[in-house]
Amino acid sequence: MTMHKPAATRNPPDGGHSSNGRILVAAEELFSAHGFAAVSINDIALRAGVSKANVFHHFATKNALYLAVLRRAQRDAAAHLHSLEQDTGPLPARLASFSGKHLLRLLEQKQLSRLILRELLAIGPDRARELAENVFGENFRHFVLILRAGQQSGELRSDLDPAVMATTLLGANVFFFEAQTLLRQFWDVDFADSPERFTTTLIEIVLHGICPIPRNVQEKFRPAVGSTDSSTPGVPARRGQKRRQRPH
Template sequence: MVGKPQQRTKRTQERILAAARDLFENNGYEATSVDAVATRAGVAKATVFAHFTDKASLLIAAKIQRLEALGADMRATIDDSATDCPARYLAQVFRPWLALYREDPEFARLFLSQSTLNDGPWTRQFLEVCGLLEAHAARAVARLHGEGRLRPELDPETVTQGILAFYYHMIVGHSLGALPDAGTQESLFDRLIETWMHGCAPPAGA
């Protein structure tokens, strides 16, 4: 049974996270200070730092549930979706992640600068989710390879790394304004996948 001090700690953490989510959503990450989060949550600034290493950890914590849900959905898609159209299959695997980083460019920049993050429980949890994304991508390509959907002259590991590299490229491209909208980004991704797969191309908005 969770004791009262632990319950109070959990409630305080939830209050800080709720304040951070609200401020990040309304003011943006850069314009939101830890002082503002503490004031909104009704706690001391030191209390915020007692739960979260820094502001980046707050942003990670605010997003982690959605990331974990996306990871679970990704695994289910990989295991359960039909692969008769490989390009559509991989679009279903990756497009929800691309949408997340389009919606929140500041979080995308944090994702792209993982090596600069301070160590801590939230950072480690975030890096674990990122690692699972790469492992799931390998599983998706391995399934296509096993079912004969991958062009036979191609190595599955190389294809996986190519897809992931292009995935990161599209996040960077959107952050810099070179791939300004979903249609441009997804069309580019689709054309890349089509060169590696046997089967149909995904329709627009797949």
């Protein structure tokens, strides 16, 4: 009945140099790299340069700390994706821009991305709703809305579910991110280290498909998508030393 647990879930004031912030940062790094269960409070305390007891001073339980990290990640992601909105220019160019930035963001924030993808593999329907509403929901819906508008203005085919369009585009990006290490192993693949090249081709595929486009319509109906780069991606000649040697 002492009730001297002052902290529980303090509001996280800063992001870096208070103890609270350092704990959050350390926890994010470790959870992202190794997963929830594989990281001990001691690890986090050590990396944050505080005592283990201090971690429990700021966060009631390990789980609460994990949730705090997740929430911060969600907030960051949502905030950043907000800035991706761009309402000028033709829709294909906007899609290309969005997709490119989305992939870049995934790669820049490896930790965060991995954290969320890990979470995706473990959640049940209950937490799915929270994630859906707090992180992806708004952006996904916004994306779908843009696509739907494009359908009504005639810029996009209206016989396709826009949500599938969105899933395809985002899914390809996410997969590129999580399989990047793996893609590097294939000699067929020379874009593993060049997200720009991947994005360019991906957008071209999603916009116009992989089936041949007859000559007479080719130019009329294929809006350029920025990237005045004259060289087509083509079947890329083997890039400079990509040769990965087998150890034996």
